[in-house]
Amino acid sequence: MTALDLQALLPLVLTTATAIAVMIAVTITRRHGLAAWLCAAGLAAAIASIASARECAPRHISDLLVIDSFARFYSGLILAGSLVVAVLSYGYLKLRTDRHEEYYILLPLAAVGSLVIVCSANLLAFLLGLELLSICLFALIAYRRTGRGDLEAAVKYLILAGASSAFAVFGAALIYADRGSLAFGPPGLALSSPVALAGIAALLVGVGFKLALVPFHFWTPDVYQGAPAPIAGFIATVSKGAVFALALRYLSTENLLADGRIIWLLTAIAAASMLAGNLLALRQDNVKRMLAYSSIAHVGYLLIALLASASLGRPAAAIYLTAYFLASLGAFGVVGALSQPTRDADALADYRGLAWRRPFLAFTLTAMLLSLAGLPLTAGFVGKLSLVFSGVSSALWLLLSALVLGSVISIFYYLRLLAALFATPPASEPAISSPNTPWPTTAALLFLTVALLAIGLWPAPLLDLIQKMAVAAW
Amino acid sequence: MTDVLGIVMFVVGGVLFVLVSLTVGRLFRPRRPGQLKGEIYECGEPTVGKGQVQFDLRFYVVAMLFVIFDVEIALLYPWAQVFRQFPKAAFWDLAFFVGLLLVGYAFAWRYGYLDWTRPRAGGQADDDAQTPEQER
Numbered sequence: 039m040t041a042l043d044l045q046a047l048l049p050l051v052l053t054t055a056t057a058i059a060v061m062i063a064v065t066i067t068r069r070h071g072l073a074a075w076l077c078a079a080g081l082a083a084a085i086a087s088i089a090s091a092r093e094c095a096p097r098h099i100s101d102l103l104v105i106d107s108f109a110r111f112y113s114g115l116i117l118a119g120s121l122v123v124a125v126l127s128y129g130y131l132k133l134r135t136d137r138h139e140e141y142y143i144l145l146p147l148a149a150v151g152s153l154v155i156v157c158s159a160n161l162l163a164f165l166l167g168l169e170l171l172s173i174c175l176f177a178l179i180a181y182r183r184t185g186r187g188d189l190e191a192a193v194k195y196l197i198l199a200g201a202s203s204a205f206a207v208f209g210a211a212l213i214y215a216d217r218g219s220l221a222f223g224p225p226g227l228a229l230s231s232p233v234a235l236a237g238i239a240a241l242l243v244g245v246g247f248k249l250a251l252v253p254f255h256f257w258t259p260d261v262y263q264g265a266p267a268p269i270a271g272f273i274a275t276v277s278k279g280a281v282f283a284l285a286l287r288y289l290s291t292e293n294l295l296a297d298g299r300i301i302w303l304l305t306a307i308a309a310a311s312m313l314a315g316n317l318l319a320l321r322q323d324n325v326k327r328m329l330a331y332s333s334i335a336h337v338g339y340l341l342i343a344l345l346a347s348a349s350l351g352r353p354a355a356a357i358y359l360t361a362y363f364l365a366s367l368g369a370f371g372v373v374g375a376l377s378q379p380t381r382d383a384d385a386l387a388d389y390r391g392l393a394w395r396r397p398f399l400a401f402t403l404t405a406m407l408l409s410l411a412g413l414p415l416t417a418g419f420v421g422k423l424s425l426v427f428s429g430v431s432s433a434l435w436l437l438l439s440a441l442v443l444g445s446v447i448s449i450f451y452y453l454r455l456l457a458a459l460f461a462t463p464p465a466s467e468p469a470i471s472s473p474n475t476p477w478p479t480t481a482a483l484l485f486l487t488v489a490l491l492a493i494g495l496w497p498a499p500l501l502d503l504i505q506k507m508a509v510a511a512w
Numbered sequence: 513m514t515d516v517l518g519i520v521m522f523v524v525g526g527v528l529f530v531l532v533s534l535t536v537g538r539l540f541r542p543r544r545p546g547q548l549k550g551e552i553y554e555c556g557e558p559t560v561g562k563g564q565v566q567f568d569l570r571f572y573v574v575a576m577l578f579v580i581f582d583v584e585i586a587l588l589y590p591w592a593q594v595f596r597q598f599p600k601a602a603f604w605d606l607a608f609f610v611g612l613l614l615v616g617y618a619f620a621w622r623y624g625y626l627d628w629t630r631p632r633a634g635g636q637a638d639d640d641a642q643t644p645e646q647e648r
Contacts, residue, residue, distance in 0.1 A: 058612065061616070064619065065622045
């Protein structure tokens with residue numbers, strides 16, 4: 039390992055060091071503020087190190103990892119998402135539980151798992167990252183240990199993640215049996231033998247579970263409802279984004295889209311996810327469950343970028359994911375900021391007349407929902423537009439019609455929540471008399487809103503960055 | 513041939529070790545049989561009865577702590593194999609690795625996970641944690 043390798047690995051090293059530093063600090067003294075600041079500072083340093091590593095990419099580090107501009111872009115997205123989650127968690131945890139500090143050990147470790155997934159050039163590294171991410175999430179989901187919902191969500195996630203990991207490991211084993219190596223590529227090899235094809239199908243189950251695509255989506259609403267709001271945001275964004283980036287890399291290094299069967303399989307999954315996610319969200323009165331179902335639909339949309347040609351699909355995926363990160367984290371951030379010590383603000387009734395009681399939070403949530411719905415002036419619009427462009431250029435008409443249909447349905451339930459926000463407040467005491475928002479939460483939400491509107495109004499800088507980083511061939 | 517001899521010696525040595533140590537123990541230890549001693553040893557858990565019993569959650573922590581040392585041993589053997597080839601690098605590698613595990617160990621120690629009867633945050637012993645002695 040050379041100094042340049044180390045420089046390329048710096049984001050991973052710094053994030054790991056963050057977890058260790060927080061652990062040492064917690065061993066010495068239990069202070070919530072100290073742990074949260076250390077965690078946030080470490081993640082920020084890791085983000086800064088990505089920029090510094092610009093010169094030395096792409097590098098292969100042993101056979102396991104590859105640090106190229108694609109990996110760096112998604113690493114930045116993951117670390118920024120984790121940083122926002124850490125900041126949002128500070129205000130959220132302050133009102134809950136007397137043990138805050140271990141949370142800030144688990145969060146950077148989950149981020150490391152996601153980084154390993156994004157940088158992996160080998161199925162072994164992918165499985166390693168997947169396990170690290172999952173194990174941290176089990177504990178984070180059940181972190182409050184107060185309600186039955188938390189434990190139910192954690193146990194559900196534990197069992198289903200275990201089962202899906204078993205599929206992924208079995209798939210990797212089949213691929214290894216076929217070709218004697220776990221490294222990605224060379225292209226086309228996988229399609230030649232039925233054993234490897236079965237392996238890829240099993241891998242798809244593992245990936246589909248983490249992405250909550252339609253036949254593997256049943257855990258999503260329960261886990262989002264039971265998990266603390268910032269962690270629900272983390273699962274919706276960081277965990278999914280990492281696995282999606284891996285899927286993008288794997289599909290194109292192995293050139294799997296040369297096979298018509300795989301295209302049809304992915305098309306069916308994508309269309310089913312868009313329609314089922316949106317239709318199931320329609321009837322939800324629980325905001326967290328609604329966001330969960332809508333996240334299923336959003337990953338369905340993203341699959342269009344996976345199936346489209348690489349030159350347009352890859353930038354579209356990066357833009358859409360960035361917009362989705364901002365809007366999802368913002369929406370879950372508002373849910374967390376409104377939440378009571380005893381329960382999360384997840385009932386639709388909690389939001390009735392919010393615009394008159396908490397104008398800032400209502401405005402933030404409005405921006406996030408409009409972006410999720412893909413309306414103009416928000417980042418979500420830019421994302422959806424580039425998805426449609428990439429789909430049109432590859433003539434994915436079936437998926438595009440599903441996208442249009444899904445978007446129309448989704449506007450209905452987003453508007454339903456928006457209408458509740460601006461309804462006249464009930465004359466009686468509001469269902470939730472919220473405590474004041476702590477300033478770190480306000481700052482994080484403000485950042486997300488500004489970024490969301492800035493990208494919506496003036497997307498050129500982001501598009502330039504993505505053209506430079508997320509499209510590079512490997 | 514010598515390979516087989518090694519295996520045979522290993523098996524015979526293993527059997528002899530158990531027989532000899534049990535016999536020597538029998539010659540020296542006092543004999544005071546009792547009902548409790550006659551039970552099958554299963555870490556204090558009931559050995560006969562329904563399978564669906566809630567066993568002590570503290571075993572879970574013990575298992576987690578075991579992993580700290582287990583992982584350490586798993587790396588120590590290959591490390592010892594290559595130590596002579598790169599003494600300096602190997603030393604610092606292991607020092608870093610063991611240092612990391614020690615942080616976990618210190619964490620567990622600091623918050624009382626090494627004690628069977630755990631102190632509360634206030635410092636006094638946990639009242640509702642029942643030790644096996646109290647249950648009897």
